[in-house]
Amino acid sequence: MKAGRIKQWAVGAAAMALPVLANAQAADPKPWQLNMGRGVTHLSQNAYEAHMLALWICVVIGVLVFGAMAVAMFKFRKSKGAVADQSLTHSTKLEILWTVVPVVLLLAMVFPATSKLIQMYDTRESAMTVKVTGFQWMWKYDYLGEGVSFTSRLDRKSDELRQSGKVIAEGDHDNYLLDVDNVLVLPTDTKIRFVLTADDVIHAWWVPALGWKQDAIPGIVNEAWAEIREPGLYRGQCAELCGKDHGFMPIVVKAVPKAEYQQWLAAEKAKNAPAAPVAAPAAAPAEAAPAETAPAEGETPNTDATAAAATQHAAVAG
Numbered sequence: 396m397k398a399g400r401i402k403q404w405a406v407g408a409a410a411m412a413l414p415v416l417a418n419a420q421a422a423d424p425k426p427w428q429l430n431m432g433r434g435v436t437h438l439s440q441n442a443y444e445a446h447m448l449a450l451w452i453c454v455v456i457g458v459l460v461f462g463a464m465a466v467a468m469f470k471f472r473k474s475k476g477a478v479a480d481q482s483l484t485h486s487t488k489l490e491i492l493w494t495v496v497p498v499v500l501l502l503a504m505v506f507p508a509t510s511k512l513i514q515m516y517d518t519r520e521s522a523m524t525v526k527v528t529g530f531q532w533m534w535k536y537d538y539l540g541e542g543v544s545f546t547s548r549l550d551r552k553s554d555e556l557r558q559s560g561k562v563i564a565e566g567d568h569d570n571y572l573l574d575v576d577n578v579l580v581l582p583t584d585t586k587i588r589f590v591l592t593a594d595d596v597i598h599a600w601w602v603p604a605l606g607w608k609q610d611a612i613p614g615i616v617n618e619a620w621a622e623i624r625e626p627g628l629y630r631g632q633c634a635e636l637c638g639k640d641h642g643f644m645p646i647v648v649k650a651v652p653k654a655e656y657q658q659w660l661a662a663e664k665a666k667n668a669p670a671a672p673v674a675a676p677a678a679a680p681a682e683a684a685p686a687e688t689a690p691a692e693g694e695t696p697n698t699d700a701t702a703a704a705a706t707q708h709a710a711v712a713g
């Protein structure tokens with residue numbers, strides 16, 4: 396029992412040390428990972444840098460403060476005959492020092508942090524928009540302007556395992572509760588705007604490798620963006636307690652090179668194609684024709700995605 400636990404700790408410590416030694420954090424969080432990862436986007440790199448700056452400032456402060464305390468306690472201990480100094484009740488010099496130093500430190504952190512936050516909210520000049528809608532308990536993705544949309548829910552194997560009542564062993568599933576049936580396919584090196592909303596309760600869409608999480612709130616459209624640098628599979632989860640199956644609505648993003656994405660998109664469109672000719676003649680009586688041109692015009696500028704999102708949202712709800 397005891398040996399088993401020691402082994403467990405040893406394995407954990409090794410797993411913890413390995414990424415540090417290799418100086419390479421994988422995009423997805425790993426068990427026993429202590430530091431945050433760098434992620435695969437510009438924004439995640441920004442978050443990592445802001446975090447490391449604050450972390451190192453805290454480390455230096457910690458070493459200085461606890462070091463001074465340790466020295467004081469050891470050097471001026473009672474057994475050595477130390478007597479407490481009761482005369483120091485006020486020192487203007489010290490007060491100025493311990494006001495100025497924190498102000499300088501805060502300023503050193505606030506300027507880079509602010510510029511990073513501004514970048515984070517700048518969704519202009521994005522090449523495409525994906526609408527993310529949270530449902531109890533799955534996600535729906537709409538590639539706005541492309542006519543491609545699908546839902547993404549927990550993979551069947553995870554679902555069966557979780558409902559089987561058995562204790563999950565290591566070999567049962569490679570990505571237990573972190574796999575989905577339909578992954579969100581995105582192109583790399585492309586500025587992708589996300590508009591996020593929800594159909595029922597508040598959810599939050601979170602893929603750590605992208606560097607942000609954003610609330611998905613019914614009746615509100617939130618924005619975010621990502622430009623993924625490396626192709627790969629990035630996993631995430633809902634990050635807002637949204638009901639009993641909150642833990643069972645994972646997210647999987649598959650980032651592929653642009654050409655591959657275009658192929659995938661064409662294939663998805665082809666899948667939906669057979670339905671289109673059937674719908675078109677039905678909605679084409681003479682009088683409907685002018686009305687039909689209006690939404691087509693509105694669809695072209697990307698700026699109107701909020702309205703488009705609202706329309707699609709209503710369609711989903713119905």
Ligand SMILES: [Cu+2]
Nearest residue numbers: 633635637641
């Ligand atoms: Cu949730």
